[in-house]
Amino acid sequence: MSADRPVVAVVAAGPGATEAVRPLVRALAAHVEVRSADRAPDADAYLVAGSAALGRVPVGAPVAVADGGRLQVDRTALDLVGGAGVDTAAWPPLPPHVRRRWRQRLGLAPDLVVDTAALDPDDVPTALAVAAAAVVAEADLPLALALGCPSVVTTEAAAGLGAVDQHHVVVGARPEADALAGDDRRAALLSRQGHQMARATLDAARTADALLRAWGLGPTGPVARLDERLDELGPSRTGPVRHRAADAFALLTGPTGGP
16 A cells, blocks of 8 residues: 555456547546556555456455446445536636636627637636637537527537537537527526536546545545535635635644634
């Protein structure tokens, strides 16, 4: 075991089996040491890619099995984020009324619709943050959902992420986007439900946090509990709510971390 950080060993059922867990492994690596099973004989926990490899895990060891797009940890099932993931903490949602104020400040059309396929990639995040609605290319959809941008997509793009027409997105083209931009109530509903989908099924960091807690390898103490409660509310990890909570906690606990 590592003296500094817990070790998680990855056990693969065969060649290519780890492809589905790559985003999760990257997210876990921010908190623990992640190694192949042959390099970690005494790991603290095991991530199994493919249930066929479960027999290679020591009996009684903490384990999670990734198979069929799901991650099973004891009796808890988590969504397994694929390659099209997004860090929702880095891209907090902007609801329609906030977008409207930004368009007014910037002198943009009140019913601005953008098409991400026609934009420079560097301009896509800004456009998705202020648009009343957007025609969104498949590669940009995770970001659009995280930002709460009312999105119009192709059938293939929706199916690729498991997004539901009229619930998370609208399946269609530019005419549907123009209509959505003029329907505040519908846009607000799609914005909220799209972001909830991004948080629940597209954010590998959230899955990693939940997995570490299930294994008992996550942070402990009052700060960790405060972070968990804030995670449930969903503010950005870099936003003012987190900073104010941290400042308030520091005032209560003092420099030693306790009363």
